[in-house]
Every structure is written in structure tokens, then in C-alpha cells.
Amino acid sequence: xxxxxxxxxxxxxxxxxHSRDARRGRVVTAANATARALGAVPQMQLTQAxxxxxxxxxxxxxxxxxxxxxxxxxxxxxxxxxxxxxxxLDTQPWAGRSLHQPQSILLDITGIAPLFGGxxxxxAAVHRWVLDQGYWASIAIANxxxxxxxxxxxxxRSQIAADLAEIERLGNxxxxxxxxxxxxxxxxxxxxxxxxxxxxxRLEQATVTKLHRLGIRKIAQLxxxxxxxxxxxxxxxLLQRMDQSLHNQCEPILTLHASPELAIExxxxxxxxxxxxxxxxxxxxxxxxxxxxxxxxxxxVRLVCRIEMELNAIPIESDIxxxxxxPPPVARVFQIGLYRPSNEPQHLLWLLQGQLxxxxxxxxxxxxxxxxSIQATLTAPLTWxxxxxxxxxxxxxxDAIAKLVDxxxxxxxxxxxxxxxxxxxxxxxxxxxxxxxTGWRKDGKIQETKRKLARxxxxxxxxxxxxxxxxxxxxxxxxxxxxxxxxxxxxxxxENGNPLRMVYQGSPLSILRATGPERxxxxxxxxxxxxxxxxxxxxxxxxxxxxxxxxxxxxWYLHGEFD
Amino acid sequence: MxxxxxxxxxxxxxxxxxxxLPLFDLTPFNLPLFDLPIDVPTSVPSSxxxxxxxxxxxxxxxxxxxxxxxxxETTGRPGQERISSGCRTMxxxxxxxxxxxxxxxxxxxxxxxxxxxxxxxMIARQAIVEGKYLVLVDPQRQFYPPAMKSLGIxxxxxxxxxxxxxxxxxxxxAQVLRCPAVGAVIAEVGTLEDxxxxxxxLAAEQGxxxxxxxxxxxxxxxxxxxxxxxxxxxxxxxxxxDIRWFHLELARCSGGRTGARLTVGVNRHGQWxxxxxxxxxxxxxxxxxxLAAQLAQPTRRRRDIAG
Numbered sequence: 001x002x003x004x005x006x007x008x009x010x011x012x013x014x015x016x017x018h019s020r021d022a023r024r025g026r027v028v029t030a031a032n033a034t035a036r037a038l039g040a041v042p043q044m045q046l047t048q049a050x051x052x053x054x055x056x057x058x059x060x061x062x063x064x065x066x067x068x069x070x071x072x073x074x075x076x077x078x079x080x081x082x083x084x085x086x087x088x089l090d091t092q093p094w095a096g097r098s099l100h101q102p103q104s105i106l107l108d109i110t111g112i113a114p115l116f117g118g119x120x121x122x123x124a125a126v127h128r129w130v131l132d133q134g135y136w137a138s139i140a141i142a143n144x145x146x147x148x149x150x151x152x153x154x155x156x157r158s159q160i161a162a163d164l165a166e167i168e169r170l171g172n173x174x175x176x177x178x179x180x181x182x183x184x185x186x187x188x189x190x191x192x193x194x195x196x197x198x199x200x201x202r203l204e205q206a207t208v209t210k211l212h213r214l215g216i217r218k219i220a221q222l223x224x225x226x227x228x229x230x231x232x233x234x235x236x237x238l239l240q241r242m243d244q245s246l247h248n249q250c251e252p253i254l255t256l257h258a259s260p261e262l263a264i265e266x267x268x269x270x271x272x273x274x275x276x277x278x279x280x281x282x283x284x285x286x287x288x289x290x291x292x293x294x295x296x297x298x299x300x301v302r303l304v305c306r307i308e309m310e311l312n313a314i315p316i317e318s319d320i321x322x323x324x325x326x327p328p329p330v331a332r333v334f335q336i337g338l339y340r341p342s343n344e345p346q347h348l349l350w351l352l353q354g355q356l357x358x359x360x361x362x363x364x365x366x367x368x369x370x371x372x373s374i375q376a377t378l379t380a381p382l383t384w385x386x387x388x389x390x391x392x393x394x395x396x397x398x399d400a401i402a403k404l405v406d407x408x409x410x411x412x413x414x415x416x417x418x419x420x421x422x423x424x425x426x427x428x429x430x431x432x433x434x435x436x437x438t439g440w441r442k443d444g445k446i447q448e449t450k451r452k453l454a455r456x457x458x459x460x461x462x463x464x465x466x467x468x469x470x471x472x473x474x475x476x477x478x479x480x481x482x483x484x485x486x487x488x489x490x491x492x493x494x495e496n497g498n499p500l501r502m503v504y505q506g507s508p509l510s511i512l513r514a515t516g517p518e519r520x521x522x523x524x525x526x527x528x529x530x531x532x533x534x535x536x537x538x539x540x541x542x543x544x545x546x547x548x549x550x551x552x553x554x555x556w557y558l559h560g561e562f563d
Numbered sequence: 564m565x566x567x568x569x570x571x572x573x574x575x576x577x578x579x580x581x582x583x584l585p586l587f588d589l590t591p592f593n594l595p596l597f598d599l600p601i602d603v604p605t606s607v608p609s610s611x612x613x614x615x616x617x618x619x620x621x622x623x624x625x626x627x628x629x630x631x632x633x634x635x636e637t638t639g640r641p642g643q644e645r646i647s648s649g650c651r652t653m654x655x656x657x658x659x660x661x662x663x664x665x666x667x668x669x670x671x672x673x674x675x676x677x678x679x680x681x682x683x684x685m686i687a688r689q690a691i692v693e694g695k696y697l698v699l700v701d702p703q704r705q706f707y708p709p710a711m712k713s714l715g716i717x718x719x720x721x722x723x724x725x726x727x728x729x730x731x732x733x734x735x736x737a738q739v740l741r742c743p744a745v746g747a748v749i750a751e752v753g754t755l756e757d758x759x760x761x762x763x764x765l766a767a768e769q770g771x772x773x774x775x776x777x778x779x780x781x782x783x784x785x786x787x788x789x790x791x792x793x794x795x796x797x798x799x800x801x802x803x804x805d806i807r808w809f810h811l812e813l814a815r816c817s818g819g820r821t822g823a824r825l826t827v828g829v830n831r832h833g834q835w836x837x838x839x840x841x842x843x844x845x846x847x848x849x850x851x852x853x854l855a856a857q858l859a860q861p862t863r864r865r866r867d868i869a870g
Contacts, residue, residue: 397694400744401722408724408735416725416735420708420718432708434723474713474831475807479680480705505675512800542798543676544807560707561676562807 012168014038014056018046019063029061029098033165042098063101064414064436073133074105074256075304075377076333080126083108085253087149090237095208096153096199104152105137106145106253113141123180136174142183142192145253146245150193150200150219151181190246194220201241207234219246256377264288265373271310273368275360278307282356283349285374290343293379299341302378305334305352309367332359336410339438340402341380347403351410409438427522427530428559429483475536476518478546478560485557488547499537499547499556513538520548536562633818640665640768649689650835652825653811657792658818662686665768667790671780671814677798678809680706680749683775684714685829687747690773691720695746698739699723700732702751715833733759740766740774747773757787764789791817801838805831808838 014035021027026046035056040049050056074084086102093100109122116122119141130137138160140152156178163177183192193200196219198211216222223246231239243249264285272278282305293299308331334355342348408417418434425431491508492501498514516535523529531551538544544562549555645661647654654660662668668686672679691697697716699706701723712718724739726732736750740763755763755778767774780795793815799808806828813823826838 397696397744400742401696404738404742404744405722407738412724412726412731412735416727416731418723418725420711420721420723422708422712422718428707428709434704434725437722474710474829474833475805476831477710477713478707479684479710479714481707482705538800541674542800542808543674544678544798545676563676563678563680 012171014040014053015059016040016046016049016053016056017059017061018049019061031056032168033161034168036161037165063099067101068414070102070105071256072333072335073135075335076133076306076331077105077107077126077129078306079129079331080122081107081109081112083253083255085255088254090202090204092204092206094199094202095205096197104149106148108253109141119182120180123182127179131175136177136179138179138181140181140183143189144244144248145251146202146241146249147183147190147193149202150196150245151183154193154196154200155181189248190223193245194218194223198222201238201245203238203241204235207238210234261292262289262379263373263375265371267371268369271368271370273365275356278356278369278372279353281372282352282374283345285372286345286348286352289374289376290345290348293343293376297381298379299338299343299382300348300376300378301338301341301380302376303336303338303348303352304375304377305355306373306375307332307334307369308371308373309365310370311366334359336406337414337438338402339405339409340399341382342403342406343382347406351406354410405437409436414438426520428477428481428520475544475562478544478562480563481560482558485548485559488556488558490547490549490556497533497549499535499549502537502539502547502556504539504543504545504558509539509541511537512540517549534559629818636817637663640771646686646690646773648686650685650827650837652827652837653835656813656819656823656825657816662690662773663791664773665771666792667764667767667774667776667788669776669778669783669788669790669793669815671778671783671793671795673780673795673797677796678807679777679796681714681807681829682794682796682809682811683749683777684711684716685833685835687749687773687775688715691717691746693746694720695772696720696722696744698745698748700726700736700739700748700750700752702726702732713833729753733763736774737762737766739770740772741770743770743772745770745772747775749775749777751777753779754782755786755788760787760789788815790815792819799826801826801828806836 012032012034015032016028016035017030018026019029024045028040028042028044028046028049030042031040031049035049035053038053038056040052040056046058050058070086074086077084085106087104087106089100089102097103107126113119113122116125123139123141127137127139130139138152138156140148140155142148142151160177164174167174167177197217198219199208200219201222203211211217211222216225222242227239230242240249244251266281266285268277289300334352336348336351336355338351405417414436417437419437420432421435422432423430489503490499490501491503492499494500497517499511500514501508501510503509514535514537517533518535520532520534521529522531529552532548533551534546534548536544537547545558546560546562547556547558550557640663644664645657645659646664647661648657670679670683687697697720699721702725704725706723708718708721711721724732724735726735732750732752733755736748736752739745739748755776763774763776776790783793792813795812795814797810797812799810801808808826808828811825811827813819813821815821816823828836828838830836
């Protein structure tokens, strides 16, 4: 699935997405066709890729945001099927994938296609809907999850890659790409994927490499090998994947939506444009939902409110012109994610109102609400507030703080509400991170709220006693760290390399005391090596700063303030 | 006499700041709906019995009035508890020996790198006892967690807000202050309009935590504030390698005396250190009694611009 770059109609230059790998520093996670043509490929180090295409636009990939968009899209694709899920990952990333993240949505359409007038029409409707959402997706319909996955991911891979390069050069939209593959129902099971590469079976890289060394590149070749030999020479995964893709072994779809009793829908007799009516219905539905949840002792972690719309006014001509390219909005989906399970109707309503406000603030629309549904797509047991004998306060505060985090995240976005964590890394800017408190895990599951609340460092390195000076001591690290470091003009340095005089905020100031150097070298495995000598300097104005000299460039940088 | 029901939810009228005001501003600062005349006797509530001794009557009235005003100002607060700063020298200059729960404290910065954040974290450390949380409003994303840890802040009870704009920052700050689970909030605020400042103070009263605002000294002087206490912070240079020294000046203190100066340090174990007392520096400000200022309730500094 790919976002449609309609925003830039006049040709697109090379674009490279990167993320930080724990071992290899910054690596390329995705590159567009133009960048690929220049030699940048996923898993390549970013430094290498940027030498190959120096004019490329480098963007850090927000993996969490990707998962959130995928889950939201899956939740709103319930207009096609009641059973919707996202793909389940293995422990190792699959061969041919550069990211260990879910990237596919699975829809169970058993018995649904006739409602749309057949498989082809359903696929076309899905295709149109995905384009309307601002994405492009490769769609396949088959009898099993494995076959559909293989067909959608691998049937037109090379053709799409070639077409993409052309589209990027001309600046056309992605909607021109071929997108739909439908397995013929009268074919023998699995025959559709025989000509595909073995990566289409969702195998680990190690298995694929081994098969390649044996000269097996296509599924058709693999099928001819004796099964008993495969079982003894490869791991179980290979046989299981072959069964799932070629022999219709059942594979469950883990759904994202609620069980029927946690979904409440109300169809209106007459569509309404009125916000007050919608509010009243939503309020009533949330009260009903929380009453159901009360009986099973659960609280809502994720709530989806869906308002089906229909066109209910005759638009005047100028509106038609404006909307000519715009798709009719069939449904508006509002989603809220909570930090801790909650079944307080007031709290849920407050969070939902914020989203409704944002929608209705846009002004009146020709699309009126036809039906309103509320679903608790994810619930979790409410933790009982057993009063500890001595630690009563922390449980009280935990509930209040969870509510606060929900409120803040709902308005300011999950990335703005964060908690600190400390890593053991000598490089100061890598020794900490701010983690959002709400959101999804890497495999597309919701984050465990309990684990997050009881967050403690895995090992407390500050307790370690050593002979060397402890970097955790106060005044050895600045209270405020500048990121990135600011280049400064060091005017005078003594014969040992200690700073004596520097320019700070436009005026040259002498340095009363410089404590250091603290030499920090980074490992080769973290990308470009950093060699720095850090000094804590005290200026004549009594200001304390943290500066370093880059030993490779011989430049001085301001990295922090002891504010 | 006046509307003294301290209904703090009403939007307050900004404090009267007439240019012809006498030297001392007697009007209570954050009292709602007040148009207090300047001369003292008319503003005495009818419940106050007339004092008999004429020479001490003015003093007693002043005491009584200031106590009553103090009570009215603080009725919105959840309790009378005081949060000690952990530093005895600092506590001595604060009424009640600490910061009031549900009040705002402002630290004024005279320049970058002067130690404002460190002082704020040291004070906040005392306010987040009993499992309460510390929230940082940090739009510049500069707070460095390893240093906070070495200051003795439990990181598992720290939440940071990184708002994208000023409106979000103020909204988030008000939400956070209103939450009873938050013991202390440290926020870097650039400009603060009077309505926002008042909103924050009311939110703090509701939540009961301590709000610490880090502000620029120049902007704080020209903008209104509803803070109980304002310290101006400068770094000091004394001949100690591992102790960071600070000069603090009490720019405003409701119910206490302004103008006090003190020098405190923080050593490398995160403990407050009192300044070595040198000859002549034994706080001439603390020992000299400004009689006129005392009589006219010195806790209110005259402010240049009304809110």
C-alpha cells in the first residue's frame, strides 16, 4: 500500500525514507522508483544511499504513524466486510520485506461478492475506495489468505516497479497502475501462484537463501521437491506456509473489530444534519455500551464511532465543480485510543466530542448522517483497585494520570505526550528517548497499558559502581541538551587543547574554568564514527555550558546548557 | 461590604493599576470583583472590632486585613499544606515555610544557562512525593532525562508534553494543573496574557499541585502574573568545582517580604548547599527593616502595566 503523491504533479525526484537501526545506524527503509534506479535499495546504510543519489529527499519514517494509519484504514474498511484484520507477523521479518511491520489488510468476503455484483466488481469498488482514502493498494481475491497475499504482493511486482518509475517521471497519479488480481475459481488450488517467486510464501530470509543456493527460485520448482525431504532439511515454517498457500490450510484472520454485543448501531428514519441529534444518540449509545462492559468487568481501550452519510441536498453548481474530483464521503469514522481501559461514559464522551467538534467545525455539509454506530474494538479487564496497605496513593494517582494522558493525547496527538526512558549509550543524544504513552505496537497490536504504567528501566545502570568517574553524577551532563549541537566559535585554546575563550550569543567571553576532557568515541556499528572531547565550561558570566570538540573535524560545538 | 465569596471561577477583573496610585499597592491582586479604595479604614470589614490603642491600631489593622485578604485569596486551594523547597534558606523567606499547594511559582531568567531548570527540578522533586507525577511542558524538546535522573527525579513518574504551538501549550498546561495526580508542573512559557495566567492559577488551585513557570525576566516584568512567588535566578561563581551556585532574588512573594536575596548551591549529589557567609553580605536586605514598606503591606510590588 502506498500513499498517493498527488500533491506534487510535476515529476517527483528521488525520495528516501530511513529509520534508525539499533545495530547499523540509520538505514534506508524505503526508496521510490527514481531513487531505486539510482541504486538506493532498502536496508542500505543511509550514508551510502545519499552518496548514490545526493539530491534525494531524506525523510525519517514514522513507523508508529504507519501502523496507526493501517489500523485506522482497516477499521474503516468494514464497509466491505464484517471480518477485517491485518496480517500477522512472524518472529523474523519475511524475505523481500524491508520492515518488520504489518503492511496488508485482510478482508473475509465469503458470500459478500454477489452483493456487489461479483468478485471483479467488489475488487473494483475496494480499489476505488482505497484511492479515495488517498492510498494506492494492490488487491487480490483468492480462496485462502496465503494465496491472496502472494497474488497481491508478487503478481505484478516487476511491472508495477517499471510503471512506478514512469509515473514518477511524469508526475501522474498512482490510480493508473494495474492493481487487481483475481484467482480463477475453477483453477486447481494454488496453481495461480506457481509462477511466482518463492518469497511469495512469506518465508524467512534464511530459508529463501538456502533455497536459492539449491537453484529453486519459483514456487513451481519448490512444489516438485519431495515433501519428506523438505521437512527434514528446512524448518516447519516452510511446510506450513506451503500448506497455507497451496493446499488451502485454514489461517485465522485476527479481527480488529468488536464482538457483536460491544457494537451498537442506530439507523435513523430520516437523515439528519443536526449535531445535537448526533450528540444525543452518541451519548445514549456510550451509556449502553458502558453498561454492557460493566457486566463483563471490561473497559474500553479503543473506540470507533462510525457515522454513515448520504447526500441529502441538491448541491448548487459551484459545489459540484468543487467536488467533481472529490469522492462522496460514504462514512466518517472517528477513533479514540485510550491509555488505560475505562468504562466511564463521561470520559469517553469527552474524548469523542473533541473529534466530532473538529469535524463539524468545518461547516455544514450536504452529507447528512444516516446511521450511527459505536464499537468498542478493543477492551481489556479493568484492573481492580485493591487497596494496598502502604501504597494507596500510587493507585489513586494512576487512574487520574491515565485519564489526563488520554485527554492530552486526544487533542495534541500521541507524539506530543511522552515519557522518558534511558538507554545505555555513551553518545549523549542516544542515551535517552521520549516514548509516546498511547498507541500501537510494532506488530499492530495495541500497547499493553499495564506494562507502560509500571515502566521502569530494564537495568538501573546508575547503581553500578566503577572506578572511572560516573557519568550519572550531577553536573556531568547538562539539564538541557541541544539537538542538533550548535557550532560555536572557540577563539582561544591552550596548548593542551583546553578552551580559554569563546563567542557566546554574539559576544566573546573568557572561560573561567573548563572541566574535562571527557572523551566519547562511538562504535563503528552506529554509522559514522563520532570522536568528541567534552568540556564543561564556566564562562565569566557564571553561565555553565557543555561544549565539545569534534576530533575529526576539529570544530567546536555547543551541546548543552546547565540551565 | 464587598463581594468576598471568592468564587474563583468567575473571570477576575484585572487588578486596578491607576497611575496615580500611591507608593504601595494595597489592592489584593487576585481577588475577584474588587474595587478596593486605597485608604485603609474604609476597607475594614464590619466584623472587625475597632482597636482601642491608637498607636498600634494601624499595625493591627494591617495585620488583620492582610490575613483576611490572604484567606480570601486562598479559599480555592484544597488545603493549607506547604511544599517545602528542601532548602532551609529558601524556605525561611517563604510565608509558612514553603510553597503553597495549588499555587504558581515563577522563576525568572536573566539569560540562558543560568540554572532555571535545575532550580525548578530541585523544587519539583519535593512536590512529587506520595506517587504524584511531574509533568514537563517542553516545546523546545530540550530537557535531558539522564540529568533529571541524577537530580533525583523518579523518571517513571515523569511525563513530558511537547506541544506544537503556544495555544496547545497553555491548554495542556491548564489540563495538567487541574489533575490532582500531578504534584508539580514545570513549563517554559514565553508570553503569557492575563486571561491565560489567571486560568492557570485557577487550574492549579483546583488540582493542588505546584505550577512552576520558567519565564524571561524582561517579559515577566511587563506582563501580568498570578504567581504567589517570583524568584529571579542568576548563576553565581564561587570557587567550588563541583557545586553549582545560584543567586536568587525574591521579586514577588504574596504574604512575605520581597527583595530578599540568597545564594544557594547544589552539589554533585543533588543536595542543597547554603552559601558560606562572608563578611558584610549577611543579608542587609533581611536585617534592615523597611518600616514604611511594612506598614503598607510590602508583599505587593507595584507593577508597571496592568494585565
